[in-house]
Amino acid sequence: MILTVTLNTALDITYRTAALTPHATNRVAEVSERPGGKGINVARVLAALGHESVVTGFVGGRTGDALRELLAAEGPGGRAAHAAVSDAAVTDALVPISGTTRRTIAVVDETTGDTTQLNEPGPTVTPAEWAAFLTSYEGLAARADAVALCGSLPPGIHVGAYAELVRLARAARRPVLLDTSGEPLRRGIAARPDLVKPNADELAQLTGSREPLRATRDARRRGGRSVVASLGAAGLLAATPDGSWRAAPPMAVRGNPTGAGDSAVAGLLSGLVERLPWPERLARAVALSAATVLAPAAGEFDREAYADLLPRVTVTEQSSQPEQESHAPRQHR
Amino acid sequence: MILTVTLNTALDITYRTAALTPHATNRVAEVSERPGGKGINVARVLAALGHESVVTGFVGGRTGDALRELLAAEGPGGRAAHAAVSDAAVTDALVPISGTTRRTIAVVDETTGDTTQLNEPGPTVTPAEWAAFLTSYEGLAARADAVALCGSLPPGIHVGAYAELVRLARAARRPVLLDTSGEPLRRGIAARPDLVKPNADELAQLTGSREPLRATRDARRRGGRSVVASLGAAGLLAATPDGSWRAAPPMAVRGNPTGAGDSAVAGLLSGLVERLPWPERLARAVALSAATVLAPAAGEFDREAYADLLPRVTVTEQSSQPEQESHAPRQHR
Numbered sequence: 001m002i003l004t005v006t007l008n009t010a011l012d013i014t015y016r017t018a019a020l021t022p023h024a025t026n027r028v029a030e031v032s033e034r035p036g037g038k039g040i041n042v043a044r045v046l047a048a049l050g051h052e053s054v055v056t057g058f059v060g061g062r063t064g065d066a067l068r069e070l071l072a073a074e075g076p077g078g079r080a081a082h083a084a085v086s087d088a089a090v091t092d093a094l095v096p097i098s099g100t101t102r103r104t105i106a107v108v109d110e111t112t113g114d115t116t117q118l119n120e121p122g123p124t125v126t127p128a129e130w131a132a133f134l135t136s137y138e139g140l141a142a143r144a145d146a147v148a149l150c151g152s153l154p155p156g157i158h159v160g161a162y163a164e165l166v167r168l169a170r171a172a173r174r175p176v177l178l179d180t181s182g183e184p185l186r187r188g189i190a191a192r193p194d195l196v197k198p199n200a201d202e203l204a205q206l207t208g209s210r211e212p213l214r215a216t217r218d219a220r221r222r223g224g225r226s227v228v229a230s231l232g233a234a235g236l237l238a239a240t241p242d243g244s245w246r247a248a249p250p251m252a253v254r255g256n257p258t259g260a261g262d263s264a265v266a267g268l269l270s271g272l273v274e275r276l277p278w279p280e281r282l283a284r285a286v287a288l289s290a291a292t293v294l295a296p297a298a299g300e301f302d303r304e305a306y307a308d309l310l311p312r313v314t315v316t317e318q319s320s321q322p323e324q325e326s327h328a329p330r331q332h333r
Numbered sequence: 334m335i336l337t338v339t340l341n342t343a344l345d346i347t348y349r350t351a352a353l354t355p356h357a358t359n360r361v362a363e364v365s366e367r368p369g370g371k372g373i374n375v376a377r378v379l380a381a382l383g384h385e386s387v388v389t390g391f392v393g394g395r396t397g398d399a400l401r402e403l404l405a406a407e408g409p410g411g412r413a414a415h416a417a418v419s420d421a422a423v424t425d426a427l428v429p430i431s432g433t434t435r436r437t438i439a440v441v442d443e444t445t446g447d448t449t450q451l452n453e454p455g456p457t458v459t460p461a462e463w464a465a466f467l468t469s470y471e472g473l474a475a476r477a478d479a480v481a482l483c484g485s486l487p488p489g490i491h492v493g494a495y496a497e498l499v500r501l502a503r504a505a506r507r508p509v510l511l512d513t514s515g516e517p518l519r520r521g522i523a524a525r526p527d528l529v530k531p532n533a534d535e536l537a538q539l540t541g542s543r544e545p546l547r548a549t550r551d552a553r554r555r556g557g558r559s560v561v562a563s564l565g566a567a568g569l570l571a572a573t574p575d576g577s578w579r580a581a582p583p584m585a586v587r588g589n590p591t592g593a594g595d596s597a598v599a600g601l602l603s604g605l606v607e608r609l610p611w612p613e614r615l616a617r618a619v620a621l622s623a624a625t626v627l628a629p630a631a632g633e634f635d636r637e638a639y640a641d642l643l644p645r646v647t648v649t650e651q652s653s654q655p656e657q658e659s660h661a662p663r664q665h666r
Contacts, residue, residue: 015451015453022449024449024450025450025452026450026451027454028451028452028453031453031454062398105438107451114355115356116357116359117358118348118361118440119360119361120348
């Protein structure tokens with residue numbers, strides 16, 4: 001079982017409109033709702049890959065009730081017809097709070113596909129609720145093959161929260177992945193997680209460098225045992241104890257990038273628990289990520305595209321010397 | 334008791350943002366929710382004027398539950414501290430449906446006050462639900478001093494629905510006001526409501542004329558016993574069996590016009606049941622409307638502004654001959 005933590009869960013609402021006109025009245029043509037938050041997206045992709053997962057974090061209010069109901073309906077028993085029969089279960093271990101789960105609204109222009117995102121602030125979590133979460137988390141982490149800590153912190157949670165959760169996972173000898181940003185990332189990485197997956201902006205904010213290989217290695221020195229940076233259409237850059245690699249999709253893909261990073265996390269986590277070599281983990285993460293951009297619904301991936309892309313991902317080993325990087329790349333597959 | 338009908342109720346959500354940027358991620362600084370839909374807004378203002386009201390229409394799903402809970406909390410027992418103690422009750426007689434009440438989202442730029450509106454489609458109402466509503470409506474209308482039919486029709490409701498509700502109110506000898514647009518207005522007005530309150534666009538769509546006095550009189554010929562057209566900042570234009578009047582605020586007011594028309598309806602309705610002469614009804618409606626534009630929250634009115642504006646509204650009688658209109662206006666107050 002893989003445990004994913006989403007402290008700032010959300011009810012993700014998608015509105016399709018002809019075209020969003022600011023400062024006017026816009027009719028919404030179609031409304032859809034989905035359980036949201038990065039760790040929940042990761043668990044959804046893990047389930048599609050056949051990995052049992054447990055989601056935890058906080059949930060509350062009417063929007064929280066809607067989230068849990070939709071999460072239960074997504075399971076193998078209630079899942080929509082498009083899902084494969086082999087999907088594994090996502091188990092709800094969310095911790096109830098007195099606050100109300102936030103909504104996020106993605107307004108998608110039907111003509112251009114452009115998306116305007118509106119994110120509500122999260123509910124304030126009380127110290128007693130955080131304590132209840134920690135107790136639950138310790139029990140779940142002890143049974144997990146891997147732990148993923150994903151996304152932003154809701155109000156009320158101390159900024160070192162991810163560092164605390166990393167330390168608890170490490171004390172239980174469970175591999176732990178951290179995917180967050182800003183100060184929670186800075187503090188969390190110092191607690192020595194097994195893997196961090198920043199995007200280019202998060203990496204630059206953490207290290208002060210926009211040179212990906214340099215920044216990725218700097219992030220390792222800050223405490224990340226392995227660092228996998230997502231570089232958008234350019235794929236992934238990994239710095240690990242076993243070596244450094246770039247992994248790139250066969251072509252740039254166009255579509256909705258929402259959830260692409262979460263799919264990459266699911267690829268890395270599933271590869272980790274399956275003990276795949278790094279190049280295979282990275283190829284899977286890149287193919288899943290591209291197949292997510294290609295899927296019509298944000299945060300889902302196109303299974304056919306994934307199967308088609310996977311063998312065509314290029315993984316190139318990087319020299320251990322950053323300055324020689326561009327001279328002698330070695331083709332891995 | 335005044336009965337207000339809102340067939341397409343809504344949970345009105347307001348988001349305050351620094352400034353809405355299309356095709357980007359926008360953080361919402363503040364979220365508020367309110368029971369919405371035109372008839373519910375009318376009832377809220379009636380309550381503030383001391384008139385007991387009953388709201389009916391359809392409500393369903395989690396958003397419907399939230400709407401009812403917020404409506405109950407608005408009552409004299411649960412109303413927020415800013416409300417006057419003299420407020421009358423708004424009684425919930427909404428009819429439950431299997432569909433889910435729509436949301437409307439108003440995204441307010443904190444810097445400019447500009448509002449971008451996103452309106453979800455309403456739930457589909459089944460024939461059985463419409464039949465249940467009609468039974469309830471007949472009972473409520475028989476006890477009402479006046480009936481107001483407000484807003485758009487949700488999917489599933491036949492386009493002659495308001496005409497049907499007008500006829501039922503007239504059969505029960507209750508004065509009935511209609512405030513809607515398009516084909517429902519065209520059909521509804523033919524059923525001879527006591528009062529219709531179109532805005533300039535609705536009036537032009539109904540009559541084909543953008544000349545307000547001509548269009549207002551045309552709307553009377555189509556079946557409206559009295560027609561009060563709202564002309565935005567210019568105030569109201571009334572054509573009634575007792576005469577025609579223009580009513581204008583002392584100055585143009587700047588602010589959020591959301592709900593201004595609903596406040597005008599409440600002013601007209603309260604004046605009707607209090608048997609005020611037309612000029613007083615119109616002055617009240619104009620002052621409430623302007624005080625709604627001036628209020629910080631959409632669809633509420635500023636009581637101090639209302640008290641200040643009321644004696645300063647100009648009501649001018651119009652000649653019965655449209656072509657003489659501009660020659661001999663008579664100052665009423």
